[in-house]
Amino acid sequence: MGRPRTPLLDRARITTTALELVDEQGEFSVPQIARRLGTQTGSVYHHVDGRDGIVELMRERICEAIESATLDMEPWDAALAAWARSYRAAFAAHPRVIPLLTTSPVRAPKVLEQYERAVGVLLDAGFDVADVMPVLTGLENLVLGSALDLAAPETMWELTEETSTPRLARALKAVGAGRAEAAFEVALEGLIGHCRTLLGRRGHAR
Structure with missing residues (x-):
């Protein structure tokens, strides 16, 4: 099989998923993000600097709208x-x-x-x-x-x-x-x- 045309996991998708979780429940966890994206928790950590890094990605995403x-x-x-x-x-x-x-x-x-x-x-x-x-x-x-x-x-x-x-x-x-x-x-x-x-x-x- 060839490589997927769209990456299965990247910082943008992690940020979007984290925001979706927070919008729904007011909180998020890295394992929740991994489950929703159909991947392993460790794979998420390969793309972000832990939970704090995801919080900063969300901040940056929201501030892009300012x-x-x-x-x-x-x-x-x-x-x-x-x-x-x-x-x-x-x-x-x-x-x-x-x-x-x-x-x-x-x-x-x-x-x-x-x-x-x-x-x-x-x-x-x-x-x-x-x-x-x-x-x-x-x-x-x-x-x-x-x-x-x-x-x-x-x-x-x-x-x-x-x-x-x-x-x-x-x-x-x-x-x-x-x-x-x-x-x-x-x-x-x-x-x-x-x-x-x-x-x-x-x-x-x-």
Whole structure:
């Protein structure tokens, strides 16, 4: 028999399978990946650097969906907002992977390159270097939290007759199905507004 035209096992297929498992059950294991791909666990390890390596491959796959060109926009606040929206959309497609990624250090080269560009946007805008990582970390917390919110049930408040909550009922009815989007935009504008304040203080200090 000739060699198969498509490799039976490679990093791309391992990454896809790991993401499928996490999307389904919130977790994965190397033996599960091997079983789903019809191969031996040891064969998977020939292609990846253990479980941590697979986590980084998933991070890299998701971050490929973030439109890095948004970081070329001007001014800086438009770039940051557009990047945040794209970042959120990428992770909203795989919300159950977020806990795995937030408990593992970022090592994937392509992901680090994107952070390097984001840092450059802020430094070029005139931010103090000491403010850069708090701003980016705060933005990331907002984005990932909102991505999880998008995956939550639409009705997060179950109103009952036992507890009188007429004002809560009115507020929920008023926002309707757009609650998660509205909440994200409010928080994003608040963060960017604070960033403008930071930048203004630095300008006055000069």
